[in-house]
Amino acid sequence: MKIEAVDLFYLAMPEITDEADGSQDALLVRVAAGGLVGWGECEAAPLPSIAAFVCPKSHGVCRPVGESVLGQSLETPADIARIAALVAYRSMDLLQAPHTFSGIEMACWDLLGRKLGEPVWRLLGYDRALAKTPYASLLFGDTPQETLERARAALHDGFSAAKFGWGPIGLAGVQADADHFAAAREGLGPDAYLMVDVGQVFGEDLEAAAARLKPLDEAGALWLEEPFHAGALEAYAALAARRSRVRIAGGEAAHNVHMAAHLLSYGDIGFVQIDCGRIGGIGPAKIVADMAVARGVTYVNHTFTSHLALSASMQPFAGLAQSRICEYPAAPKALARAITANHIVPDGSGEISAPDAPGLGMVIDPELVKPYLVDTEIRLGGEILYRTPAF
Amino acid sequence: MKIEAVDLFYLAMPEITDEADGSQDALLVRVAAGGLVGWGECEAAPLPSIAAFVCPKSHGVCRPVGESVLGQSLETPADIARIAALVAYRSMDLLQAPHTFSGIEMACWDLLGRKLGEPVWRLLGYDRALAKTPYASLLFGDTPQETLERARAALHDGFSAAKFGWGPIGLAGVQADADHFAAAREGLGPDAYLMVDVGQVFGEDLEAAAARLKPLDEAGALWLEEPFHAGALEAYAALAARRSRVRIAGGEAAHNVHMAAHLLSYGDIGFVQIDCGRIGGIGPAKIVADMAVARGVTYVNHTFTSHLALSASMQPFAGLAQSRICEYPAAPKALARAITANHIVPDGSGEISAPDAPGLGMVIDPELVKPYLVDTEIRLGGEILYRTPAF
Numbered sequence: 110m111k112i113e114a115v116d117l118f119y120l121a122m123p124e125i126t127d128e129a130d131g132s133q134d135a136l137l138v139r140v141a142a143g144g145l146v147g148w149g150e151c152e153a154a155p156l157p158s159i160a161a162f163v164c165p166k167s168h169g170v171c172r173p174v175g176e177s178v179l180g181q182s183l184e185t186p187a188d189i190a191r192i193a194a195l196v197a198y199r200s201m202d203l204l205q206a207p208h209t210f211s212g213i214e215m216a217c218w219d220l221l222g223r224k225l226g227e228p229v230w231r232l233l234g235y236d237r238a239l240a241k242t243p244y245a246s247l248l249f250g251d252t253p254q255e256t257l258e259r260a261r262a263a264l265h266d267g268f269s270a271a272k273f274g275w276g277p278i279g280l281a282g283v284q285a286d287a288d289h290f291a292a293a294r295e296g297l298g299p300d301a302y303l304m305v306d307v308g309q310v311f312g313e314d315l316e317a318a319a320a321r322l323k324p325l326d327e328a329g330a331l332w333l334e335e336p337f338h339a340g341a342l343e344a345y346a347a348l349a350a351r352r353s354r355v356r357i358a359g360g361e362a363a364h365n366v367h368m369a370a371h372l373l374s375y376g377d378i379g380f381v382q383i384d385c386g387r388i389g390g391i392g393p394a395k396i397v398a399d400m401a402v403a404r405g406v407t408y409v410n411h412t413f414t415s416h417l418a419l420s421a422s423m424q425p426f427a428g429l430a431q432s433r434i435c436e437y438p439a440a441p442k443a444l445a446r447a448i449t450a451n452h453i454v455p456d457g458s459g460e461i462s463a464p465d466a467p468g469l470g471m472v473i474d475p476e477l478v479k480p481y482l483v484d485t486e487i488r489l490g491g492e493i494l495y496r497t498p499a500f
Numbered sequence: 501m502k503i504e505a506v507d508l509f510y511l512a513m514p515e516i517t518d519e520a521d522g523s524q525d526a527l528l529v530r531v532a533a534g535g536l537v538g539w540g541e542c543e544a545a546p547l548p549s550i551a552a553f554v555c556p557k558s559h560g561v562c563r564p565v566g567e568s569v570l571g572q573s574l575e576t577p578a579d580i581a582r583i584a585a586l587v588a589y590r591s592m593d594l595l596q597a598p599h600t601f602s603g604i605e606m607a608c609w610d611l612l613g614r615k616l617g618e619p620v621w622r623l624l625g626y627d628r629a630l631a632k633t634p635y636a637s638l639l640f641g642d643t644p645q646e647t648l649e650r651a652r653a654a655l656h657d658g659f660s661a662a663k664f665g666w667g668p669i670g671l672a673g674v675q676a677d678a679d680h681f682a683a684a685r686e687g688l689g690p691d692a693y694l695m696v697d698v699g700q701v702f703g704e705d706l707e708a709a710a711a712r713l714k715p716l717d718e719a720g721a722l723w724l725e726e727p728f729h730a731g732a733l734e735a736y737a738a739l740a741a742r743r744s745r746v747r748i749a750g751g752e753a754a755h756n757v758h759m760a761a762h763l764l765s766y767g768d769i770g771f772v773q774i775d776c777g778r779i780g781g782i783g784p785a786k787i788v789a790d791m792a793v794a795r796g797v798t799y800v801n802h803t804f805t806s807h808l809a810l811s812a813s814m815q816p817f818a819g820l821a822q823s824r825i826c827e828y829p830a831a832p833k834a835l836a837r838a839i840t841a842n843h844i845v846p847d848g849s850g851e852i853s854a855p856d857a858p859g860l861g862m863v864i865d866p867e868l869v870k871p872y873l874v875d876t877e878i879r880l881g882g883e884i885l886y887r888t889p890a891f
Contacts, residue, residue, distance in 0.1 A: 119880075121556065125556065125557050125558065125559065126559070126560070127557075127559075127560040128559060128560055129559055129560045129561055130559050130560075131558070131559050131562070131593070133558060133559050134556070134558045134559075152593070153558050153559075153562045153593040153594065153595075154552070154555055154558050154562055154593065154594045154595070154596075155555070155558070156551045156554075156555035156556070156878070156880075156885075157548045157551040157552045157555055157594065157595070157596045159551070160547045160548040160550070160551040161545070161548045161596070163547075164545055164546070164547035164548055165512065165516065165525075165547070166516050166518075167516065167522070167524060167525045167544050167545050167546070168516065168517070168518075168519060168520055168521050168522050168524050168525075168544075169517070169518040169519055169520045169521075169666075170520055170699065171522070171544045171545055197729075198700070201699075201700065201753070202522070202543070202544040202545065202753075203544065203545045203548065204544075204545070204548070204595050204596045204598065204599050204755060204778075205545075205548045205552070205595045205596035207595065208595045275560075308561065308592075309589070309592065338588075338756075338758065339758075340756055340757075340758025340759060340761075340762070341758060342758070342762065342766075343765075362592070362593075364595060365729075365731055366731075367729065367730075367731025367732060367733070368731060370731075371731070371733065371762065371766070374734075375762070375766055387595075483880055483881060484879075484880070484881050484882060485878075485879070485880055486877075486878070486879040487547070487876075487877070487878050487879075488875075488876070488877040488878075488879075489510075489547075489874055489875070489876055490874060490875050491875060494547075
């Protein structure tokens with residue numbers, strides 16, 4: 110079959126806040142081939158990603174993503190890798206291209222899985238999808254009391270793992286942060302996994318990050334996530350060398366396999382977190398998962414959006430026994446819930462698994478999604494280059 | 501003064517070819533503050549870069565570039581660095597942002613230099629702008645004979661250095677490539693600098709690239725540029741370890757200082773090539789130039805577009821005596837010539853210097869540029885988000 114159409118749908122909440130909450134908008138992707146459709150989702154900034162799909166070519170290696178996808182043959186996983194290589198080369202100078210292609214690549218896997226009647230994780234070589242411990246991905250409160258309450262609520266909702274991120278951490282001194290870490294631990298009780306994400310707040314300031322290791326250790330945190338700018342590999346390695354029990358985590362910003370590999374080999378991280386909606390999709394994420402296994406580093410998904418993105422993000426490590434925990438968007442905006450009609454819900458033991466169903470196993474219901482559609486139109490020289498397609 | 505307006509102009513040739521010729525379109529940037537304007541230029545893909553400036557916010561750290569620039573105070577170089585840091589943090593998840601901001605950053609330097617009556621290189625701390633040897637940046641011909649003729653023409657035009665790139669190199673075997681290298685040397689004569697750019701054609705294939713070292717050495721090539729994917733640092737380092745006289749060059753894809761630093765420290769390159777239209781502008785390029793000096797590596801500009809971009813790209817190493825050669829777009833498309841009314845031309849010795857004039861020293865004449873304007877309009881929810889501004 111040949112890829113006949115790629116449709117991009119810009120979705121957004123009526124109001125977007127300044128929270129570091131990635132579930133407030135989405136770029137949903139539908140790929141059609143051979144009478145079937147597959148669905149995917151790009152992480153972040155729908156409009157630039159649409160532009161990267163439709164823009165006129167700038168030169169031979171700055172071509173729109175669409176040019177390397179439309180009309181391509183899609184029969185096997187190798188075809189997806191071939192299309193990915195084509196995009197990487199022909200859109201070399203188009204920076205946004207990996208984000209755009211990520212959703213398309215997911216949709217190609219979904220479509221191929223539906224055609225072959227196999228879950229994507231089986232196409233990736235796994236025999237079964239193991240149960241994972243979902244961790245509630247939450248934002249720190251404005252006060253330790255708020256953080257405590259959010260942690261209690263997560264525990265009450267059945268989570269045995271939670272990650273707190275962003276909020277005031279790094280902005281008001283070590284003791285203020287320590288109070289938040291302790292509050293999170295208090296709320297979660299002594300047994301739950303606690304992880305902390307500081308969203309690059311320390312830039313490249315090694316000592317500022319290192320000063321948080323002791324309070325994190327005292328709160329029994331499993332990892333400290335993104336202390337630094339994603340490219341500050343020396344700082345990552347130097348922090349890892351401090352040999353705290355707290356491991357360093359990173360990788361969500363990786364928009365190709367090389368960037369993730371650099372965090373492993375030069376940054377010495379202990380957990381590598383990959384967002385399938387950014388790194389170029391499921392195929393490159395699986396390559397990173399294999400690299401992580403080879404290095405004894407734990408692979409984790411990065412997912413803060415819909416359950417379509419969650420299913421995609423679970424595929425690359427579905428069969429990896431050493432990767433037990435799994436990021437789970439616990440309190441997404443209404444839009445992110447509406448993207449899929451079915452959801453990946455914890456079983457009686459509080460665990461989740463990638464769907465055992467063809468493709469990504471998620472159902473998209475246009476009627477649920479339509480209220481969030483942002484009607485978009487791009488014109489060049491008076492002609493329409495892009496217009497929100499019909500669902 | 502406060503930044504009152506940032507206007508983005510999409511320019512393009514009537515026809516865009518598949519050549520790796522970056523002078524076929526441009527995103528020209530005008531920044532207005534305190535009754536003055538400054539000009540800059542973003543490298544590659546105008547439409548996604550416009551979208552990254554105007555798009556609605558996705559969340560707290562995926563904001564449009566415009567939100568971090570408009571209304572900001574601009575009095576000193578430190579203000580430009582402050583705005584750059586704001587963009588880097590608040591547009592963390594917007595991949596295209598560094599390309600968009602690069603042109604804005606240049607325009608801020610141009611504006612500040614005009615206000616202070618100083619060339620940008622003086623604001624960067626250089627006492628004077630040293631003469632550089634421009635190298636003609638050319639594409640390999642389809643045949644060795646064509647390459648030979650292009651080399652002869654460059655020599656005839658007064659160039660004592662030329663770089664040949666892309667074309668058929670890497671596609672037809674070592675001997676075919678060797679014939680092109682020898683033809684380039686024959687056309688340039690024995691004394692001119694010869695450099696070779698293969699545009700990442702070897703992916704990560706170390707041996708394929710290594711097989712070209714001997715013929716490159718025999719042709720007396722100074723460097724081999726971008727043999728691999730920009731992120732394949734291990735391959736860069738392994739090729740450098742082969743200890744050919746030919747040095748390895750790279751860096752044009754760097755969209756932040758970290759990426760350039762990684763090529764230096766992990767990739768062991770001998771020449772670092774920075775495109776001010778991609779790395780975030782002149783400020784980060786100067787940081788890389790300082791790093792290069794500290795490591796004994798030669799800094800070179802990457803410029804394949806207009807003389808506005810050329811002036812900007814010369815500023816970060818204007819005063820560095822150890823950086824003698826300078827990329828010079830020798831055969832740009834008509835659009836790239838039209839962007840500036842004045843041009844940086846070789847003196848009697850065939851050398852060029854960054855303009856000794858306020859700002860970037862280049863004159864933009866709307867009448868020259870207007871024929872290339874691409875009328876662009878972006879609408880969201882029926883409302884105009886962007887429309888090509890008046891010149």
